[in-house]
Amino acid sequence: MNRDTLQTTLAQLQTRPTKSLGQNFLHDETVAAWIVNQLDLRPEDHLVEVGPGLGALTEFAVEQCRSATLIEKDGRLAEFLTERFAEKSQVEVLHQDALEFDLRKLFPHGPTKVLGNLPYYVSSQVLFAFTADPSPVGRLVFTLQKEMAERLSAEPSTKAYGAITLIVGRRWRVRYVRTLPGSVFLPAPNVESGVIVLTPRDPSELPDCDGRLFNRLVKEGFAQRRKMLRNMLASHELDWPALCAAIGAEETVRGEALSLRQWVELTRFVEAAKDPAAFHAKAQDVHGEIFDVVDDENRVISQETRSKVHTQKLKHRAVHILVFNTKGDLFLQKRSRYKDANPGRWDSSAAGHVEAGYDYPETAARELQEELGVSAPLELIGSHPASRETGWEFVQIFRAEHNGPFTWPRAEIESGLFFPVELLDRWTAARPHDFSNSFLASFRLWRESRPNP
Numbered sequence: 001m002n003r004d005t006l007q008t009t010l011a012q013l014q015t016r017p018t019k020s021l022g023q024n025f026l027h028d029e030t031v032a033a034w035i036v037n038q039l040d041l042r043p044e045d046h047l048v049e050v051g052p053g054l055g056a057l058t059e060f061a062v063e064q065c066r067s068a069t070l071i072e073k074d075g076r077l078a079e080f081l082t083e084r085f086a087e088k089s090q091v092e093v094l095h096q097d098a099l100e101f102d103l104r105k106l107f108p109h110g111p112t113k114v115l116g117n118l119p120y121y122v123s124s125q126v127l128f129a130f131t132a133d134p135s136p137v138g139r140l141v142f143t144l145q146k147e148m149a150e151r152l153s154a155e156p157s158t159k160a161y162g163a164i165t166l167i168v169g170r171r172w173r174v175r176y177v178r179t180l181p182g183s184v185f186l187p188a189p190n191v192e193s194g195v196i197v198l199t200p201r202d203p204s205e206l207p208d209c210d211g212r213l214f215n216r217l218v219k220e221g222f223a224q225r226r227k228m229l230r231n232m233l234a235s236h237e238l239d240w241p242a243l244c245a246a247i248g249a250e251e252t253v254r255g256e257a258l259s260l261r262q263w264v265e266l267t268r269f270v271e272a273a274k275d276p277a278a279f280h281a282k283a284q285d286v287h288g289e290i291f292d293v294v295d296d297e298n299r300v301i302s303q304e305t306r307s308k309v310h311t312q313k314l315k316h317r318a319v320h321i322l323v324f325n326t327k328g329d330l331f332l333q334k335r336s337r338y339k340d341a342n343p344g345r346w347d348s349s350a351a352g353h354v355e356a357g358y359d360y361p362e363t364a365a366r367e368l369q370e371e372l373g374v375s376a377p378l379e380l381i382g383s384h385p386a387s388r389e390t391g392w393e394f395v396q397i398f399r400a401e402h403n404g405p406f407t408w409p410r411a412e413i414e415s416g417l418f419f420p421v422e423l424l425d426r427w428t429a430a431r432p433h434d435f436s437n438s439f440l441a442s443f444r445l446w447r448e449s450r451p452n453p
């Protein structure tokens, strides 16, 4: 949309840019096309645009993707966009505050691409919302106030480097790709803008650490930039010389001099100091586990090690537990990428094998405790016979009610979230490969066991 069209459109709508909504409209079509190109859209992609305004970016983006959700807070503009893109059946315009948008709706689309020339007054909140863990987003291209874009992409020991660099940077790679002068917008803001591209960081790039503790330590460490980190983190009563030796830093170091990797190592050190037993507890020695082997009628006939049971496809027993909150949403866990079976897939709230000498209900209670850190009454809702689909397991499925919060072993579970059941209906139908087969079977069984609402 060029400057003339923009001005004519605003006049036709009998409206002017609203300052309180951060309305600075892009009128340079070459720049708009260039920004959209950074999103690397493919014909199969779903796009979300935050604050589409009059559609300066949208007009290029919707031509390159399968479907789009446009979230615009200004009712006049949302109405205009609905008319403008009416002939595109796959474009949905939401008259909504982007901070109230439920990102879980995006999971059925697969990794979504997100675009936005963000209103400055709310840009950091939008950024945090769209990068929260777990995120259905595969790539983001945001135009922000230049200073903010620089902070997000800053290097250690620079003025721009701070808590936000690290908190976002631990899970996302951030690239600063272009500076835009105020003159490409109408009205022109009196500061420059910066365009950044965010892509999810491969978890294997950095050692694993407790994300919540990391965020807390980073905020504490940067609360007063000029002070030594030793003083900023004094309340944790750490063995400071040992910590500095472990992370390779001077004892007088300031937070701003530590790299992302050093902050992660520092978090691991604090985690180990606070609860050494939990930190050093290795993932269970699963290969040594002994399972009951059963016959075609699920009667115990022998005991074998886990590895033999799996390599020889011997029939054995397992439990799946579906945990619902009081709203009726179902909690799913995302399996760790390092699991040997179904890595990175979404799975039942908790699940596990029945070990030799234990029964199904005892195992279900133990798995709920070990995987989610809670206990709750369990109700048996059904079972599956052993088959190739269940991995030769006779599975019993239990239901429990709990509102969380849950704590899970990070070696086993990457993250978890409650999902509305109707959303899971759509998601499992659209992208069954996002889930473990045994969850799909358990979910189907639970769905069939209850009348439709």
Ligand code: SAM
Pocket: 021, 022, 023, 024, 025, 026, 027, 050, 051, 052, 053, 054, 055, 056, 057, 071, 072, 073, 074, 077, 096, 097, 098, 099, 116, 117, 118, 119, 120, 122
């Ligand atoms: N994308 C358009 C462009 O490049 O010309 C408009 C960009 S303008 C900087 C920001 C847009 O975000 C405006 O259309 C404004 O109405 C909208 N907006 C402001 N606050 C919003 C919010 N909380 N949620 C969604 N949209 C918002």
